[in-house]
Amino acid sequence: xxxxxxxxxxxxxxxxxxxxxxxxxxxxxxxxxxxxxxxxxxxxxxxxxxxxxxxxxxxxxxxxxxxxxxxxxxxxxxxxxxxxxxxxxxxxxxxxxxxxxxxxxxxxxxxxxxxxxxxxxxxxxxxxxxxxxxxxxxxxxxxxxxxxxxxxxxxxxxxxxxxxxxxxxxxxxxxxxxxxxxxxxxxxxxxxxxxxxxxxxxxxxxxx
Amino acid sequence: xxxxxxxxxxxxxxxxxxxxxxxxxxxxxxxxxxxxxxxxxxxxxxxxxxxxxxxxxxxxxxxxxxxxxxxxxxxxxxxxxxxxxxxxxxxxxxxxxxxxxxxxxxxxxxxxxxxxxxxxxxxxxxxxxxxxxxxxxxxxxxxxxxxxxxxxxxxxxxxxxxxxxxxxxxxxxxxxxxxxxxxxxxxxxxxxxxxxxxxxxxxxxxxx
Numbered sequence: 001x002x003x004x005x006x007x008x009x010x011x012x013x014x015x016x017x018x019x020x021x022x023x024x025x026x027x028x029x030x031x032x033x034x035x036x037x038x039x040x041x042x043x044x045x046x047x048x049x050x051x052x053x054x055x056x057x058x059x060x061x062x063x064x065x066x067x068x069x070x071x072x073x074x075x076x077x078x079x080x081x082x083x084x085x086x087x088x089x090x091x092x093x094x095x096x097x098x099x100x101x102x103x104x105x106x107x108x109x110x111x112x113x114x115x116x117x118x119x120x121x122x123x124x125x126x127x128x129x130x131x132x133x134x135x136x137x138x139x140x141x142x143x144x145x146x147x148x149x150x151x152x153x154x155x156x157x158x159x160x161x162x163x164x165x166x167x168x169x170x171x172x173x174x175x176x177x178x179x180x181x182x183x184x185x186x187x188x189x190x191x192x193x194x195x196x197x198x199x200x201x202x203x204x205x206x207x208x
Numbered sequence: 209x210x211x212x213x214x215x216x217x218x219x220x221x222x223x224x225x226x227x228x229x230x231x232x233x234x235x236x237x238x239x240x241x242x243x244x245x246x247x248x249x250x251x252x253x254x255x256x257x258x259x260x261x262x263x264x265x266x267x268x269x270x271x272x273x274x275x276x277x278x279x280x281x282x283x284x285x286x287x288x289x290x291x292x293x294x295x296x297x298x299x300x301x302x303x304x305x306x307x308x309x310x311x312x313x314x315x316x317x318x319x320x321x322x323x324x325x326x327x328x329x330x331x332x333x334x335x336x337x338x339x340x341x342x343x344x345x346x347x348x349x350x351x352x353x354x355x356x357x358x359x360x361x362x363x364x365x366x367x368x369x370x371x372x373x374x375x376x377x378x379x380x381x382x383x384x385x386x387x388x389x390x391x392x393x394x395x396x397x398x399x400x401x402x403x404x405x406x407x408x409x410x411x412x413x414x415x416x
Contacts, residue, residue, distance in 0.1 A: 012250035015407040023399050026388055042220035043251070078411045086406075094309075097302035101402050104386055109406065147413035148406070172413045174406060178312055180234055190409060191231050194309050197400050198294075198317065198356070198382060199223040203286045204396065205355040205380045 010051050014078050016041050017048075021071040033064035080108040085144045087170070089161050090152035091116035091124075091131045094176055098150055099126040112144045117157075134164055141168040148172045150192075155179040162189075218259050222286050224249050225256075229279040241272035288316040293352045295378070297369050298360035299324035299332075299339045302384055306358055307334040320352045325365075342372055349376040356380045358400075363387040370397075 020040045024032055034045040034052075041048070052065070056073070060066075075081045086102070088095050091114045102109045103126075114126055115134045124131045132140065140146070149165045151158065151173055158179035165173055166183045175181055176192045183189060228248045232240055242253040242260075249256070260273070264281070268274075283289045294310070296303050299322045310317045311334075322334055323342045332339045340348065348354070357373045359366065359381055366387035373381055374391045383389055384400045391397060 009246065009250050009252070011411065012247075012408065015404055015411070016250070018407065019401045019404045022401065026399060038217065039220075042217050042224065044217065078407070079414045080407060080410060084410045084414065092305075093301040094305035097300075097305055098402065100301075102406075106403050106406070109403070109410070148409055150406070172409055174409055188412065190405065191234060192405050193227050193230065194306065194402075195314050195317070196223055196227045197398065198310075198314070198358070199226065199286070199288060200220065201356055201380055201382055201398060202288060202292045202317070203219065203223070206287045206292065 010054055011078065013041075013043060013051055014074050016043075017051075018071060018074050018078075018080075021067050021074070024067045025071065030067055031064045032067055032070075036064070075108070083108060083110045084148065085110050085112050085146045086148045086150060087112050087137070087141065087146050088114045088150045088152060089116075089134070089137070089165060090114075090154075090157075090177075091118070091121050091126070092152060092154070095150075095152035096126050098152060098176075099129055103127050103129065112146055113140050134161070137164055138168040141170050146170050148174060150174045150176060151181075152176045218262055219286065221249075221251060221259055222282050224251075225259075226279060226282050226286075226288075229275050229282070232275045233279065238275055239272045240275055240278075244272070283316070291316060291318045292356065293318050293320050293354045294356045294358060295320050295345070295349065295354050296322045296358045296360060297324075297342070297345070297373060298322075298362075298365075298385075299326070299329050299334070300360060300362070303358075303360035304334055306360060306384075307337055311335050311337065320354055321348050342369070345372055346376040349378050354378050356382060358382045358384060359389075360384045 020037060034048045037048050038045040086109055088099050088111060095114055099111055099114055102111050111129050114129055114131045115137050116131055117134050121131050122133050149170045151161060153161045155178050158177040162181040162183050166187045171187055173187060173189045174192050175189055181189050228245060242256045245256050246253040294317055296307050296319060303322055307319055307322055310319050319337050322337055322339045323345050324339055325342050329339050330341050357378045359369060361369045363386050366385040370389040370391050374395045379395055381395060381397045382400050383397055389397050
């Protein structure tokens with residue numbers, strides 16, 4: 001497949017394009033130029049044209065790119081056209097909100113289960129996803145080949161929850177807790193940031 | 209001030225640098241090279257050096273940038289070193305989670321109040337922020353010169369809530385509802401995306 005040869009930096013930029021395209025499509029915008037993509041992403045128009053040309057001739061010279069068509073192509077290139085199984089660890093407010101969000105908004109993500117330790121919520125459902133006790137994480141992770149865990153527990157519970165995830169064989173954690181995680185080198189942790197969007201909006205609001 | 213002359217594209221890239229720096233600092237990394245910033249951001253190392261040189265000589269040739277120093281400089285450049293008053297409209301799971309997140313994590317953001325219509329939660333506090341009835345939005349927005357509203361109500365309530373925000377004089381909405389908003393041209397809406405981070409992690413997990 002073409003993407004095997006794509007430079008790492010190109011791959012890093014694709015989800016950014018995807019997000020802009022999602023926004024444009026939700027606003028019924030059918031065509032977008034590389035100049036407009038540049039304004040939204042911070043990448044230069046020339047770089048964007050080069051990035052997209054790498055994967056084939058998606059655009060029409062002088063008009064731009066068809067937003068839906070380009071979105072489908074990028075989904076396929078980065079492998080989001082097939083389901084990925086994830087779990088959410090922590091059934092508090094953020095865990096519940098993210099479960100609902102992913103079920104409703106992300107067709108390429110399958111939330112297999114939500115884990116917690118609070119006996120009052122074990123067995124409850126968030127839409128159609130069951131809340132299970134954390135002791136079942138390893139079994140469920142193996143059975144469903146879970147690739148990614150979203151960690152949404154309070155800071156003080158983050159170390160033990162991170163160990164449970166590492167022990168379950170899941171190798172990627174998106175950490176929404178405000179705690180720094182200590183896990184084996186085989187586990188990749190990225191700290192989520194719920195505020196990056198707000199930051200650039202604040203710049204915008206202040207300059208109005 | 210120098211930033212008045214900064215190209216728009218440079219300004220768009222700064223919050224991205226800020227986020228990487230926050231992650232590095234939380235991992236106790238003190239020095240970062242433009243090459244490492246390139247790996248994390250998708251911008252080329254050359255572009256990063258040019259961007260940062262625009263605001264002064266932050267780096268040390270041959271070693272890199274001091275992460276904390278660079279972070280402080282960028283905060284100042286984009287105006288995040290002063291408090292910005294925001295409100296959150298919708299005291300559901302996501303609204304509560306975002307209120308807590310901003311109070312704990314974002315020192316430059318001041319959540320003035322959370323608004324809802326449910327009489328059972330009006331008057332409650334999320335940490336130290338009061339939940340108020342939406343009918344008080346205009347009064348509070350004027351009094352505290354609120355710049356940005358985070359909209360976290362369910363889709364079906366989004367249109368009426370967006371009207372209330374527009375009527376209150378707040379001119380920027382970060383829309384977490386899954387609904388498309390129709391507001392006057394004077395109001396800028398950006399649709400939030402809780403999944404961009406997860407998307408690039410999925411690519412990473414699949415390629416492991």
